[in-house]
Amino acid sequence: MTGQQHTVHTVIDSPYGPLTLVAADAVLKGLYMVGQRHRPPEENFGEPDSRPFTEVVRQLDAYFEGELTEFDLPLRLDGTAFQRSVWEQLRKIPYGETRSYGELAENLGKPGASRAVGLANGKNPIGIIVPCHRVIGSTGSLTGYGGGLDRKQRLLAFEGASSDAPAPAPATLF
Secondary structure, eight states: OOOOOEEEEEOOOTTTEEEEEEEEEEEEEEEEEEEOOOOOOOGGGGGEEOGHHHHHHHHHHHHHOOOOOSOOOOOOOSSOOOHEEEEEEEETTTTTOEHHHHHHHHHTTOOHHHHHHHHHHHTTSSSTTTTTTGEOOSSOOOOOOOEEEEEHHHHHHHHHHHOOSSOOOOOOOO
């Protein structure tokens, strides 16, 4: 074995625009939106192949239909140890709830690290499934989101999460 990963991808439709799913050795390692910040170059996604994504697509469809509130998928979260610890904290935020960057930093035992938590949150490679959209500012504001604030507001509204911030002005997604 050479240590090389077999990476493939597929693109699916969603209520939030096309989503690019990426797998390495048949395990989901990326879910990217059109125009997403920190989106890797397309050449990193491997060849097109929808076969490894059957269960991912089934669970995403159920989520978008309002029938699934917690994903149960094997994930490959490639990042630094700190990023992975933040992403694991994101997975603990219940559907329909939000947490602040400061709360996540506290949960990690690093109360002064809210800015670093925000940076790690922004580099989450598996949006929606690892729910970085559920993180808000300490005042309830809808701070940055790699997929755009409009999508973040729509995802939070879809899940029934509240934010004290006014909704952002509608934006064109494409």
